[in-house]
Amino acid sequence: MIHAVFIINRSGGLIYNKSYSDQLAQLSSNEALIFAGTFHGIHALASRISPAPKGTSDRDYESIDTKNFRLHCFQTPTGIKLIAATDLLQANIAEVLADVYKLYCDYALKNPFYSLEMPIRSDMFDSMLLKLVQG
């Protein structure tokens, strides 16, 4: 089950944030912004100190495991990070995140009222993502 979805832009700003369950503590909008910035920073640092030799690691998709939930991150070629917080049973999250990427390309990038790097405010994106998360 997917608890929440975050999208972080190239410079570490939060551009989308939606929670789909009450099992995960709700973040205030300020906390969500801090989470995005922190995640972005740690991601950048971790990829520099990663022991995997250059070019061999799976750079697009990563996850962090905890006891109670898992944090998945999919990075697009343009540096947008799509993040999903799920429970430990959720399978195929890489495909789900790829679908989220598709939705981002369609309903954010092809929407003339969306400006790059800015928060995504699109009803169509919201409803399509909800459909995707609920399976």
Added chain:
Amino acid sequence: MAQASNLQRLDTRVTKRSTMLLEQSVLRPRHDKVSLGAFALLFGEIIRYSQNRVLGIQDLEGKLNEIGKRVGLRVFELLMLREKNVHRETRVLPTLMFINTVVWKALFDKQADSLGRSTENEDEYMITDNEPSIIKYISVPKEMASFSPGAFLAGIVEAIAESCQCPARVTSHLVPADGLPLKTVILLKFSQQVMEREKRLDAGK
């Protein structure tokens, strides 16, 4: 060596495709389709470009309408040339049917979802499309709630109605319904002379 032959192969492919495209007859009905993604990007850019050059929402719709008209004129000519069993209509109802079926089919590969007459004014007709594919990816922001990106479609319809000797003022309206957030109604208000002519023709029958 291997690289050179690779290049050559690529080269022939490119020329072959372009001659094919250029040698195609304009008369041949086409079944090949345009990528919706590519069109959505182009249409999005048209809206963005126009938006920087207008004062308000009405102005923006007017601009899209104008661009649509240029498309509509060409579509009309092309359909007259290409479609068999189609001739130019000059009466109101056949013109509407022509737009509803032939034009929509040529542009969107489906018929428009409904065609109706306004109950209030007898010179107003409505064409409804439940999910116009050209605005599939567009979400109108709340501060522009009255904006209907279907103004482009309205322009196409306006040009065709005019080509059929039935000039009308055509506007488009976004009317979200349950499960159909993009439902668009295209409203045609025919000019007075057209309605008078219709009455005369009906009386002469």
